[in-house]
Amino acid sequence: MPTTAYRSFRKKTGYDLDTIQEAISLIKHGGLNPKPGAAFDTSNVQYVVPDIVVERTEDGDYTVRLVDDYIPEVYISRRWLERSKNKSISTQEREYLHRRIQSARWLVDAIQQRRATLEKVTKAIIQHQRAFLDQGPEHIVPLKMQQIADQVGVHVTTVSRAVDDKWVQTPRGVFSLKRFFGGGTTTASGEELAYERIKQKLTELIGNEDKSNPLSDEDLVQRMQTEGYPVARRTVTKYRKLLKIPSSRQRKQWVPPA
Numbered sequence: 151m152p153t154t155a156y157r158s159f160r161k162k163t164g165y166d167l168d169t170i171q172e173a174i175s176l177i178k179h180g181g182l183n184p185k186p187g188a189a190f191d192t193s194n195v196q197y198v199v200p201d202i203v204v205e206r207t208e209d210g211d212y213t214v215r216l217v218d219d220y221i222p223e224v225y226i227s228r229r230w231l232e233r234s235k236n237k238s239i240s241t242q243e244r245e246y247l248h249r250r251i252q253s254a255r256w257l258v259d260a261i262q263q264r265r266a267t268l269e270k271v272t273k274a275i276i277q278h279q280r281a282f283l284d285q286g287p288e289h290i291v292p293l294k295m296q297q298i299a300d301q302v303g304v305h306v307t308t309v310s311r312a313v314d315d316k317w318v319q320t321p322r323g324v325f326s327l328k329r330f331f332g333g334g335t336t337t338a339s340g341e342e343l344a345y346e347r348i349k350q351k352l353t354e355l356i357g358n359e360d361k362s363n364p365l366s367d368e369d370l371v372q373r374m375q376t377e378g379y380p381v382a383r384r385t386v387t388k389y390r391k392l393l394k395i396p397s398s399r400q401r402k403q404w405v406p407p408a
Contacts, residue, residue, distance in 0.1 A: 200319035202272050202327075204283070212283060214272045216265055217319075224261055226254045264312075267304065271312045274301045275330045282330065283320055288351075292334025292344045335380060343379065349389050351379055356395055361403040369398075 159170045203215045233239065234247040275298060281289040295313075299306040313327035334344040355373050359365045365373065370386045395401075 198317050198324055200324055201316045202268070202318040204272070204276060204318055204320045206283070206321050212276050212280075214269055214276065216269055218265065224258055226251060226258070267302070267308060268312050268316065270302045271298055271309055272318065272327065274298045275327065279330050283322055286322060288347055290330070290332070290344045290346045292342050293331050294333070295331055341378075345389075348374070348379055348381060348385070349393060351377065352386065352389055353393060353395070356390075356401070359401075361401065364398040364401040366398045 156167055156170060159165070160167060163170070165173075199220075200217055203217055205213050205215070207213060230247060231251065234244060234251055239247075275293070276283065278293050278297070279290060281291065295309045296306050299309045302309070313331075316327045317324055318327055332344055332346050334342055335348075336342055351374060352370065355365065355370060367383055367386045367390065370390075371381060371383050374381050374386065390397075
């Protein structure tokens with residue numbers, strides 16, 4: 151570093167040259183971390199890039215748009231197409247080019263069909279889960295992949311492959327497409343109730359409980375049934391463990407007397 155710069159630093163900071171040189175060396179060799187708290191975080195944050203965007207229109211409907219701008223366009227070179235039609239080339243070369251062009255066309259068609267299938271499947275999911283988008287995740291309804299397969303006109307394995315590791319951005323947030331599938335039960339009034347809603351209600355009840363006297367699994371069953379969620383005790387225990395919620399004894403907190 152030029153001497154004039156050192157003199158400028160010394161004049162503005164009041165430090166001697168040795169201190170300034172030490173500080174510059176520290177900066178150069180990465181001694182300063184712009185995210186110092188990251189050293190204490192063992193989790194690995196993964197960012198999700200949505201594959202589909204669902205947007206609400208002014209009339210209250212929803213549109214589906216595939217996000218594939220980052221995927222390079224696949225096309226067949228015009229040069230080789232023209233050469234395959236050249237009558238001056240040998241029969242062997244012509245046959246070779248025809249085979250390769252046919253394979254390339256198959257690949258292009260497969261990619262287009264995959265995009266079309268993903269779009270159709272997403273639109274079908276949105277139709278079934280309209281309440282989810284309109285009112286929130288707590289209004290999700292039971293949905294099987296077979297239902298979507300029947301509606302779209304494909305095999306259920308095609309639906310499974312189409313939604314695998316696919317993420318959709320909605321007005322309610324970013325979700326995995328698999329998030330919209332799941333089983334359920336039927337209430338006494340005949341309403342279809344998704345298991346996901348049962349989990350959300352269970353989390354809500356535990357979140358609002360008196361921590362000095364937390365709800366046991368039996369208490370949770372009674373509360374759930376009172377609010378229209380027909381569940382057995384083993385179901386409550388199963389979902390509580392899936393949600394990594396401790397038992398009532400472990401959740402109990404001592405509250406000092408007023």
